[in-house]
Amino acid sequence: MAAIHAGGWQPGLRESYLYDRNVIAEIQRAAREGIYDIRGFGAKRRVPHFDDLLLLGASISRYPLEGYRERCGTDVVLGTRFARKPLELKIPVTIAGMSFGALSAPAKEALGRAATEVGTSTTTGDGGMTPEERQSSKLLVYQVLPSRYGMNPDDLRSADAIEIVVGQGAKPGGGGMLLGHKISDRVAEMRDLPKGIDQRSASRHPDWTGPDDLEIKIIELREITDWEKPVFVKVGATRTYYDVQLAVKAGADVIVVDGMQGGTAATQDVFIEHVGIPTLPAVRLAVQALTELGMHRRVQLIVSGGIRTGADVAKALALGADATSIGTAALIALGDNSPEHEEEYRAIGSAAGYYDDWQAGLDPVGISTQDDDLAGRLDPVLGARKVANYLRVLTLEAQTLARACGKSHVHNLEPEDLVALTVEAAAMAGVPLAGTNWIPGSGEASR
Amino acid sequence: MAVETTTEVELVDLAASPLRDLNRRLHELAGSDSRPDRWRVVNTNGAHAVACGLDAPIEVEVAGHVGYYCAGMNQRATVRISGNAGTGVAENMMSGTVIVGGNVSQSAGASGRGGLLVVHGDAGARCGISMKGVDIVVRGSIGHLSAFMAQRGTLVVCGDAGEALGDSIYETHIYVRGRVAGLGADCVEKEFRAHHRAELHSLLERGGFDDVDPSGFRRYGSARTLYNFKIDNAGAY
Numbered sequence: 124m125a126a127i128h129a130g131g132w133q134p135g136l137r138e139s140y141l142y143d144r145n146v147i148a149e150i151q152r153a154a155r156e157g158i159y160d161i162r163g164f165g166a167k168r169r170v171p172h173f174d175d176l177l178l179l180g181a182s183i184s185r186y187p188l189e190g191y192r193e194r195c196g197t198d199v200v201l202g203t204r205f206a207r208k209p210l211e212l213k214i215p216v217t218i219a220g221m222s223f224g225a226l227s228a229p230a231k232e233a234l235g236r237a238a239t240e241v242g243t244s245t246t247t248g249d250g251g252m253t254p255e256e257r258q259s260s261k262l263l264v265y266q267v268l269p270s271r272y273g274m275n276p277d278d279l280r281s282a283d284a285i286e287i288v289v290g291q292g293a294k295p296g297g298g299g300m301l302l303g304h305k306i307s308d309r310v311a312e313m314r315d316l317p318k319g320i321d322q323r324s325a326s327r328h329p330d331w332t333g334p335d336d337l338e339i340k341i342i343e344l345r346e347i348t349d350w351e352k353p354v355f356v357k358v359g360a361t362r363t364y365y366d367v368q369l370a371v372k373a374g375a376d377v378i379v380v381d382g383m384q385g386g387t388a389a390t391q392d393v394f395i396e397h398v399g400i401p402t403l404p405a406v407r408l409a410v411q412a413l414t415e416l417g418m419h420r421r422v423q424l425i426v427s428g429g430i431r432t433g434a435d436v437a438k439a440l441a442l443g444a445d446a447t448s449i450g451t452a453a454l455i456a457l458g459d460n461s462p463e464h465e466e467e468y469r470a471i472g473s474a475a476g477y478y479d480d481w482q483a484g485l486d487p488v489g490i491s492t493q494d495d496d497l498a499g500r501l502d503p504v505l506g507a508r509k510v511a512n513y514l515r516v517l518t519l520e521a522q523t524l525a526r527a528c529g530k531s532h533v534h535n536l537e538p539e540d541l542v543a544l545t546v547e548a549a550a551m552a553g554v555p556l557a558g559t560n561w562i563p564g565s566g567e568a569s570r
Numbered sequence: 571m572a573v574e575t576t577t578e579v580e581l582v583d584l585a586a587s588p589l590r591d592l593n594r595r596l597h598e599l600a601g602s603d604s605r606p607d608r609w610r611v612v613n614t615n616g617a618h619a620v621a622c623g624l625d626a627p628i629e630v631e632v633a634g635h636v637g638y639y640c641a642g643m644n645q646r647a648t649v650r651i652s653g654n655a656g657t658g659v660a661e662n663m664m665s666g667t668v669i670v671g672g673n674v675s676q677s678a679g680a681s682g683r684g685g686l687l688v689v690h691g692d693a694g695a696r697c698g699i700s701m702k703g704v705d706i707v708v709r710g711s712i713g714h715l716s717a718f719m720a721q722r723g724t725l726v727v728c729g730d731a732g733e734a735l736g737d738s739i740y741e742t743h744i745y746v747r748g749r750v751a752g753l754g755a756d757c758v759e760k761e762f763r764a765h766h767r768a769e770l771h772s773l774l775e776r777g778g779f780d781d782v783d784p785s786g787f788r789r790y791g792s793a794r795t796l797y798n799f800k801i802d803n804a805g806a807y
Contacts, residue, residue, distance in 0.1 A: 270700070271700055274681060276625070323719065323738065349593070350590070
């Protein structure tokens with residue numbers, strides 16, 4: 124047995140597929156600590172995604188647009204159904220809701236500055252709106268969440284749009300918990316709770332319980348804001364077809380669908396990995412629901428959950444989304460998981476490229492923390508520059524792909540421009556398997 | 571020369587003009603001289619979102635029954651509803667006073683952060699759910715799951731309370747004179763000290779319930795055992 128102790132693999136040592144090293148480590152951790160694993164980030168398992176789709180560039184039957192020369196529009200207008208002042212974005216990528224509390228004040232400020240620089244919106248989170256955030260964000264979406272932490276009619280009126288959060292992709296059906304060690308004096312004050320205690324974010328709204336109630340809730344929010352602001356409804360992707368139809372019926376201007384790959388600041392690992400459906404089928408189901416109601420493009424659709432590249436953006440738009448939204452990727456652009464901090468990640472038991480303990484408040488980059496010293500490391504101006512650069516790259520990439528498909532606007536991309544690499548992706552996205560005209564599941568009820 | 575006082579009441583008939591006009595006109599009073607400062611709304615006929623989002627020191631008398639979210643997110647105004655109110659009356663109110671002559675449905679005063687809600691009848695389920703600083707005084711009884719996850723403020727109930735009162739409560743003070751069908755997770759009966767008596771007395775007075783004897787109440791609040799997650803408490807949920 125001496126050879127085994129010498130380390131490394133050798134013939135005869137066979138790792139179990141079912142009980143691989145991660146599974147064994149988790150069982151051992153659970154036995155040691157007696158509590159489930161809570162972490163940040165999104166689902167890490169492999170699920171069918173936009174990588175499993177390809178775009179069909181123009182050739183003889185289609186005519187491409189000239190790269191670097193011919194215009195390919197990227198603007199988006201959100202909230203054209205009822206709002207007096209729809210949100211006008213220059214790019215089809217928004218910054219998703221992330222709370223002050225989960226994120227540091229400089230991180231929130233950087234995201235606001237970046238969004239403003241490129242002409243898109245950013246979003247508050249569970250914990251209310253900070254003055255810095257309002258000031259740094261030209262277009263700010265104000266979330267109305269079940270917890271109603273920091274909920275304030277003045278902030279509601281100062282927002283550019285309102286987002287009723289029913290759920291998020293990382294944990295549809297779940298609330299949240301901001302652990303006590305991230306509760307600074309300011310966070311505690313904003314949330315009307317004592318410092319240092321775990322702050323539970325409810326999973327249900329306190330004053331409405333179903334789609335009929337939601338319809339009246341939306342009317343109330345519109346009345347309070349004099350029908351000025353677009354009202355978004357955000358759902359985690361599960362029964363997406365029905366949720367989207369109910370949200371339309373309830374009067375939403377915009378629907379946000381967040382797939383299971385969407386990130387979170389703190390959720391049980393078992394929840395992140397095992398609840399909800401991937402973004403890919405969620406887009407198709409949402410578009411199907413809107414189309415059947417005659418509301419596609421009249422009620423706008425924002426898709427989030429694993430948007431990383433301009434290709435992801437282009438493919439989501441081709442499937443029928445009006446815009447996409449990023450959270451995790453924006454934090455990575457801001458510096459999260461940067462190799463620059465390798466040593467410090469190691470010191471807290473992680474490594475650059477693996478860090479997901481956003482709940483812990485020990486982030487060496489200064490993003491997911493309320494520690495003044497750590498947060499002070501993040502320069503909001505420099506951070507904004509990086510995020511703005513990244514948003515520009517996403518847009519340029521999406522434009523490049525759209526032009527190749529002969530589109531003068533990214534919204535002209537369509538499902539016909541897509542094929543799938545796998546049978547699963549073909550079925551989920553509702554596009555043919557490459558080289559065939561086979562769309563598995565088409566013609567059947569697939570909701 | 572006598573000082574001129576405003577005695578005129580602006581009458582709004584919801585059978586003759588849309589709700590939108592009413593709310594728009596009431597919102598226009600924010601930041602102005604807030605005149606007219608007395609309003610009377612008739613023929614409400616169960617309308618939703620009546621007089622919500624106010625932010626002016628005005629008095630609005632709502633004659634009749636209203637639907638959901640009447641006086642929602644109220645700031646500074648006094649809203650008197652003579653009839654019954656539907657779900658979420660005075661939800662997330664910040665300041666001012668909302669007085670309901672009849673009964674209220676569920677989620678009365680939900681997530682309210684300030685001000686005073688007075689209910690002369692009974693309140694349904696989830697009264698004071700997620701309350702964050704509002705004071706609520708109910709002459710009658712309240713339904714189940716009231717003061718669920720209540721954070722701040724005070725809930726006074728002259729009648730009975732339903733099941734799971736104060737479930738997962740934080741720092742809200744609850745006073746109940748009648749029978750409590752059951753307490754929720756982490757909610758316990760607590761010692762009634764002199765300053766609690768003063769707090770209760772003051773709230774009854776503010777609610778206009780001078781006839782209610784404060785001595786018959788019991789006080790409930792958080793045992794604070796669930797404030798930080800411990801695996802040993804998992805059975806409590």
